[in-house]
Amino acid sequence: xxxxxxxxxxxxxxxxxxxxxxxxxxxxxxxxxxxxxxxxxxxxxxxxxxxxxxxxxxxxxxxxxxxxxxxxxxxxxxxxxxxxxxxxxxxxxxxxxxxxxxxxxxxxxxxxxxxxxxxxxxxxxxxxxxxxxxxxxxxxxxxxxxxxxxxxxxxxxxxxxxxxxxxxxxxxxxxxxxxxxxxxxxxxxxxxxxxxxxxxxxxxxxxxxxxxxxxxxxxxxxxxxxxxxxxxxxxxxxxxxxxxxxxxxxxxxxxxxxxxxxxxxxxxxxxxxxxxxxxxxxxxxxxxxxxxxxxxxxxxxxxxxxxxxxxxxxxxxxxxxxxxxxxxxxxxxxxxxxxxxxxxxxxxxxxxxxxxxxxxxxxxxxxxxxxxxxxxxxxxxxxxxxxxxxxxxxxxxxxxxxxxxxxxxxxxxxxxxxxxxxxxxxxxxxxxxxxxxxxxxxxxxxxxxxxxxxxxxxxxxxxxxxxxxxxxxxxxxxxxxxxxxxxxxxxxxxxxxxxxxxxxxxxxxxxxxxxxxxxxxxxxxxxxxxxxxxxxxxxxxxxxxxxxxxxxxxxxxxxxxxxxxxxxxxxxxxxxxxxxxxxxxxxxxxxxxxxxxxxxxxxxxxxxxxxxxxxxxx
Amino acid sequence: xxxxxxxxxxxxxxxxxxxxxxxxxxxxxxxxxxxxxxxxxxxxxxxxxxxxxxxxxxxxxxxxxxxxxxxxxxxxxxxxxxxxxxxxxxxxxxxxxxxxxxxxxxxxxxxxxxxxxxxxxxxxxxxxxxxxxxxxxxxxxxxxxxxxxxxxxxxxxxxxxxxxxxxxxxxxxxxxxxxxxxxxxxxxxxxxxxxxxxxxxxxxxxxxxxxxxxxxxxxxxxxxxxxxxxxxxxxxxxxxxxx
Numbered sequence: 001x002x003x004x005x006x007x008x009x010x011x012x013x014x015x016x017x018x019x020x021x022x023x024x025x026x027x028x029x030x031x032x033x034x035x036x037x038x039x040x041x042x043x044x045x046x047x048x049x050x051x052x053x054x055x056x057x058x059x060x061x062x063x064x065x066x067x068x069x070x071x072x073x074x075x076x077x078x079x080x081x082x083x084x085x086x087x088x089x090x091x092x093x094x095x096x097x098x099x100x101x102x103x104x105x106x107x108x109x110x111x112x113x114x115x116x117x118x119x120x121x122x123x124x125x126x127x128x129x130x131x132x133x134x135x136x137x138x139x140x141x142x143x144x145x146x147x148x149x150x151x152x153x154x155x156x157x158x159x160x161x162x163x164x165x166x167x168x169x170x171x172x173x174x175x176x177x178x179x180x181x182x183x184x185x186x187x188x189x190x191x192x193x194x195x196x197x198x199x200x201x202x203x204x205x206x207x208x209x210x211x212x213x214x215x216x217x218x219x220x221x222x223x224x225x226x227x228x229x230x231x232x233x234x235x236x237x238x239x240x241x242x243x244x245x246x247x248x249x250x251x252x253x254x255x256x257x258x259x260x261x262x263x264x265x266x267x268x269x270x271x272x273x274x275x276x277x278x279x280x281x282x283x284x285x286x287x288x289x290x291x292x293x294x295x296x297x298x299x300x301x302x303x304x305x306x307x308x309x310x311x312x313x314x315x316x317x318x319x320x321x322x323x324x325x326x327x328x329x330x331x332x333x334x335x336x337x338x339x340x341x342x343x344x345x346x347x348x349x350x351x352x353x354x355x356x357x358x359x360x361x362x363x364x365x366x367x368x369x370x371x372x373x374x375x376x377x378x379x380x381x382x383x384x385x386x387x388x389x390x391x392x393x394x395x396x397x398x399x400x401x402x403x404x405x406x407x408x409x410x411x412x413x414x415x416x417x418x419x420x421x422x423x424x425x426x427x428x429x430x431x432x433x434x435x436x437x438x439x440x441x442x443x444x445x446x447x448x449x450x451x452x453x454x455x456x457x458x459x460x461x462x463x464x465x466x467x468x469x470x471x472x473x474x475x476x477x478x479x480x481x482x483x484x485x486x487x488x489x490x491x492x493x494x495x496x497x498x499x500x501x502x503x504x505x506x507x508x509x510x511x512x513x514x515x516x517x518x519x520x521x522x523x524x525x526x527x528x529x530x531x532x533x534x535x536x537x538x539x540x541x542x543x544x545x546x547x548x549x550x551x552x553x554x555x556x557x558x559x560x561x562x563x564x565x566x567x568x569x570x571x572x573x574x575x576x577x578x579x580x581x582x583x584x585x586x587x588x589x590x591x592x593x594x595x596x597x598x599x600x601x602x603x604x605x606x607x608x609x610x611x612x613x614x615x616x617x618x
Numbered sequence: 619x620x621x622x623x624x625x626x627x628x629x630x631x632x633x634x635x636x637x638x639x640x641x642x643x644x645x646x647x648x649x650x651x652x653x654x655x656x657x658x659x660x661x662x663x664x665x666x667x668x669x670x671x672x673x674x675x676x677x678x679x680x681x682x683x684x685x686x687x688x689x690x691x692x693x694x695x696x697x698x699x700x701x702x703x704x705x706x707x708x709x710x711x712x713x714x715x716x717x718x719x720x721x722x723x724x725x726x727x728x729x730x731x732x733x734x735x736x737x738x739x740x741x742x743x744x745x746x747x748x749x750x751x752x753x754x755x756x757x758x759x760x761x762x763x764x765x766x767x768x769x770x771x772x773x774x775x776x777x778x779x780x781x782x783x784x785x786x787x788x789x790x791x792x793x794x795x796x797x798x799x800x801x802x803x804x805x806x807x808x809x810x811x812x813x814x815x816x817x818x819x820x821x822x823x824x825x826x827x828x829x830x831x832x833x834x835x836x837x838x839x840x841x842x843x844x845x846x847x848x849x850x851x852x853x854x855x856x857x858x859x860x861x
Contacts, residue, residue, distance in 0.1 A: 008858065015854060019847045024819060026843050030836040031818035042668070042831035043747045072809060076799070086823075089813065090832070107810045498662035500744060581739065582656050589735040590648040594641060601635050 037097075038090065047087075049094055052484040053165060056173045057098045059481065062146040064099075064175050066092060067106045069120040071137040077130045080158045081139060088156060088164060095168070103172075110138045126154040143168075145175040159448075159460045162489050166467075167457060169485045174204060181477050182206045184221035186214070186236075189228035189261040189437060196448075197440045197466045200456050201473060204482070212236055215409070216418050217243040223476050225251045228258045228437035229275040234408060237278050241403045242419070244282070247427025249476035251469065254279075255437040256288045256341040256368045279433075281403040283346040283353065284394065286435055291339045292390045293366045293383060294359040297321065311376050312383060313339040313366065315359065315392075316463070323356050331486045332464040336444055339371050340392040341435035350425075351398030355391040356432075363390040381521050393434045399425035432472050439465050461487075498578065505574040509566060516563045523559065527552045622709045626717025630691070631724055640725060643686055647729045651679050652736070667740065668750030672733065673829040676758050677794040677822065680726070680765050685786030687725050688769025691718045692856070693782040705860045715853045719770050726762035730755065750831045757828035760841035761821075765790055767848035774855045793821050 040048035049057075068088070075082020089107075096103045110117040110125070112135040121127065125140035144150045151171045156164070183205045185198065192198070198207050208221065212232075216239045217224055224243060229236075229252070244250060254275065279285065293312035315337040322332060335357060342365060345353040370382045407421035438444050445465040448458055461467065467487060474483035495503065506513070530552065534545065634640040651672065655661045659671025695701040704714065740746040769786045776782035797820040802812055817823045824840040827833065 012855065012858070016851060019851055023843055023847050024815075027818040027836070027840055028815055030839045031814055034835040034839075038827070038832045038834040040831060041749045041753045041833050043749055047830075047832045070809070072803075072812070075797075086817075105810075107808075107813070109809045496663050496665045497744065501662075578662060582652075585736050585739065586649060586652040586656070590652070590732045591645070593732060594644050594648075598641055605636060 038094075046488065047090075049091070049098070050165065050486065050488065052481060052486070053095070053169050054098060055484075056169055056176070056481050057095055057103070060099055060102045060172065060176055062102070062176070064103050064146075064172065065106060065144050066103060067108060067123070067142045067144075068092075069108050069110050069116070069123070069125045069138045069140050069142075071130075071139065072109045072111070073130070074137060074139055077132075077137060081156075084156060084158050084161050084164075085139060087161070091165060091168065095172075110136075112136060124152045124154055128155065143171045143175060149175050151175065153457050154455060155457065157458065157460075160457060162487055163461075164488075166485055166487050170204065170482065173479070173482050173485075177479070180204070180206050181222040182208055182220050183473060184208050184210050184217065184224045185227065186210045186212050186224065187227040188212050188230045188232065189258055190264050192227060195440065196442050196446045196454075196456075196459055197469065199454075200459065200466055200470055203456050204470070205473065205477075214239055215414070217248065219246075219419070221248070223249040223251065223473050225253075226275075227253050227440075228255055228261055230258075230261075232275045237275060238404060238408045240275070241278060241281075242422060244400060244429045244431070245402055245422035245425050246419070247425065247429050249430045249473075251432045251434070251472060251476075253434050253437040253439060254286060254341065255339075255435065256286070256291055257339045257372055258437040259338055260438050260441040260443075262372070278403050282396065282400050282431065283348045283351060284396070284433060285344045285346075286341045287365075288341070289368050290342055290365040291368050291371050292337075292342050292359055292363055292392055292435075293379075294363045295383070296360045296362045310380065312364070312380060313371055315340065317357055321358055321360065323354060323358070332468055333487065333489060334463040335465060335468060336439075336463040337392055337436045338438040338444060339368075339436070340439075342390040343392065343394050343433060343435045345391075345394050345396065348398065348400065351396055351400065353394050353396045355393070356395050357393040357434075358389050358391045361389050362387045365390065377521055377524065381525065392436060393432070396431045396433070397428060399428050401425075430476050432476075440469060498574075501577050502570070502574045505570050505577060508573075509570055513563070513566060513570075516559055516566065519559050520556065520563070523552065523556050527556070622713040623717045623720070626709065626714055627720045627724070630718055630721030634687075634721065634725055639686075639690075640728075643683055643725070644729060644732060647679065647683050648732045650682075651676065651733060654679065655736070666747075667745060668747040668829075668831065669737065669740065669754055670829065672736065673754040673758065674826075677761060677825060678791070680758075680762055681787065681790035681794050683729070684722070684726065684762065684765040684769050685772075685783045685790065687722045688766055688773050688786060689776075689779040689782040690773075691722060691770055692773040693776045693779045696777050697779065701859070705856070711856050711860060712853055715770070715849060715856055719766055719849060719852070722766040722770065723763050726766060727759065730758055730762070747831075750829075753831050753833060754829045757825055757837075760828075760838065761825055764821075764841045764844040764848070767845040767852070768793075771848045771852045771855070774852050774859075795822075797822065 038047065040046065070085055071077075074085055089105075092103070092105050096105055108116050108120070110120040117136070117138070120138045120140070123140075123142045125138050125142070127136035127138060129135075130137050139156050140152065140154045141156070142150065142152050151174065153167060153171070160167070183201055185192070185207060187209075193209055201207055205223075210217070210221075213235060215235050221243075224240075226240070240250070252275075276286065276288070291313050292315070294315050295310065295312050297315045297317060298310050298312045317335045317337070319331065319333065322330065322335065337357070343355075345355075347353055364383050364387050366379065366382055366384075370379055374382070402421075402423045404421075405423070407415065407418075409415050409418060445461055445463050447460040447462045448454065459466075464487060471483045471485070474480075527549075530549070534549075654675045655669075655672040659674055661671040664671060692701070695704060705711070737746070737751055740751075741748070768789060769782075772786045772789060773779075773782040776785060797816055799812075799816045799820075802815050802819075807815065818836070818840075821840075824837050827837050
């Protein structure tokens with residue numbers, strides 16, 4: 001290569017290197033300038049900070065330090081965690097900008113066997129193995145305030161990414177407050193101390209488990225949770241009455257059928273809710289023999305041909321079935337009930353009751369014994385035709401008159417120790433009543449299950465039941481900003497396209513399907529009646545009866561086959577619909593467009609050539 | 619200048635669509651991207667109404683197809699000897715460079731247009747996240763522009779279209795797949811600087827921000843800077859050849 005060419009090549013290389021350096025410098029500075037000012041261009045505003053977050057950050061009074069322990073090679077080992085980390089850092093940067101420097105972020109890399117790793121371990125950050133299982137990795141954070149308060153998220157789980165803003169918001173709000181209020185818990189449904197919801201409440205409040213024979217509710221209990229009051233003593237009724245008279249905050253879970261308790265204590269055949277007279281005094285009533293059912297809102301599972309099990313008493317509520325004006329019931333994406341009762345509230349002179357959760361207008365009442373002792377088919381069969389909207393939860397605020405005319409304690413010494421008897425409220429009380437005690441049971445809302453070492457950040461909620469209860473406690477204790485924090489779904493929770501197509505196809509055959517299901521149910525009922533008759537002494541077994549029994553079985557088999565065929569047809573049809581979409585988008589439409597454009601271009605070229613030839617000829 | 623640019627753009631686009639090459643590229647693009655959307659990206663099974671399964675794989679599809687568009691822009695001119703003729707015409711080098719680049723970009727826009735029936739279908743049958751989809755299309759337009767500019771630059775260095783295609787393929791795939799973190803790690807920056815630097819230089823990170831709907835000014839600047847720098851270098855390289 002001659003010298004001139006070589007020098008020109010060198011010049012070119014230098015130019016390219018210079019361009020790369022300029023590019024890096026420009027990009028780095030633009031990232032520093034604009035990366036934390038991201039616009040959220042999604043229809044559900046998934047990535048922006050919510051109004052409650054902005055409010056909490058603006059209210060921060062003292063400096064808050066966030067130390068994030070994040071291993072350097074997190075994204076190369078676990079790409080999902082890397083993406084989660086990116087979202088976390090972006091969110092914290094936005095918060096930092098909004099806080100006018102009150103939030104400082106300190107990013108630390110706990111390299112294996114380095115002092116930072118020991119620091120992370122000391123701060124309770126949880127270690128997890130890398131993809132090759134050669135060394136420990138970390139992804140957690142420590143939030144600390146100037147006053148020495150400290151909260152730790154030991155591990156940012158991907159499964160909890162919808163709760164990212166929620167968790168950070170709650171910690172920031174707590175760091176801004178110094179006092180921790182007391183929440184008392186009284187259970188009549190066995191030991192519930194290890195339930196995950198109390199771990200969640202314990203993060204923000206002091207949880208105190210009280211004996212259900214307690215003669216009075218201590219004055220320092222800011223909110224009282226009463227779980228499944230059955231066989232309630234007169235002492236407790238009196239204590240609760242007086243607690244409300246003193247302006248207490250009560251969250252009450254009553255139930256016509258507590259499934260969790262029934263599983264624990266199957267020998268208790270009949271529950272007796274002796275708190276109902278007291279509730280009636282407050283204007284609240286619930287029929288213990290009736291359970292709310294709603295076919296429209298019940299969980300539907302498509303499994304095999306005959307296992308489209310719809311339990312009408314397992315109800316999932318979306319925001320449509322929540323009362324928007326009551327802010328504690330507003331904005332929850334999913335609330336679940338299991339065999340809830342129907343609440344009726346008659347407004348008293350000085351109370352303000354508000355229904356929070358209710359069924360669709362297609363709600364029905366079903367006998368509690370049918371739900372307790374019969375199967376789902378029978379349950380569906382026993383549903384009445386009359387439908388209306390039923391309320392499953394109420395919020396009542398106001399003053400009441402005592403259920404008792406005088407103190408039940410005659411012992412003078414005890415009387416001296418107890419606060420004086422009140423015949424009417426001296427302060428307005430707040431009562432949240434949920435007609436389903438399974439509402440807070442672990443397996444109703446928490447997918448992660450029970451683990452002794454688990455912390456609140458390991459919980460994987462399947463619905464917002466626990467979030468709602470915590471929000472209600474916040475509201476009752478005057479933490480309005482905390483009660484307004486809502487979970488933000490980064491992942492779309494709706495059905496995917498295949499499921500939607502299946503549902504659309506199923507809807508075309510729904511009538512036919514339901515008819516067949518009804519036929520099976522009717523046939524089963526007839527068969528059961530017939531077998532009952534056979535068992536009775538009056539009707540003996542004869543050849544005719546055996547033939548009749550055979551007929552029943554044959555008919556049943558035929559309908560089952562029909563349902564299977566129908567299910568297969570629906571699956572085939574939805575499969576065909578998917579194939580049609582693929583065919584239309586891969587082959588048909590694009591190639592029609594290409595072909596048409598090709599023909600148009602060719603005509604244009606031909607005409608242009610003809611025009612040129614004509615001009616040349618002329 | 620403007621007229622020169624338009625006539626170069628028209629001439630290049632006309633040459634493209636006159637032959638079969640453009641039609642084959644269009645056909646391959648739509649087949650490949652729809653196949654990947656439905657069978658690899660899980661269009662039916664992921665809970666996303668923002669066409670995420672379509673947009674997510676676009677950098678790789680474009681890295682494979684755009685070199686086929688840009689390879690002939692300069693390399694073929696050099697191979698057939700028409701480059702000298704073109705450069706002696708009364709047109710400025712800049713208008714030739716920009717005109718050629720725009721014709722390649724126009725071809726990419728035609729490619730993207732073929733996917734719009736899916737967007738329309740999603741709107742007719744379901745509740746599409748239109749704002750997110752619009753962001754995705756803007757990201758694709760910017761990405762294809764950057765890839766075209768890079769392809770044009772590489773083509774201007776090569777003497778044969780096949781070599782240009784191969785080099786472009788290697789460079790574009792490297793940019794798509796590598797996050798430069800290994801290179802950045804060599805400099806031992808503090809973790810927050812390292813993350814920021816890696817994010818700012820990583821094409822996937824910038825592109826993914828746009829398609830997920832988390833948009834900031836620096837995402838746009840990344841692609842615009844990349845285009846401008848490649849076009850300036852392309853201009854210098856052609857000027858160098860002209861002289």
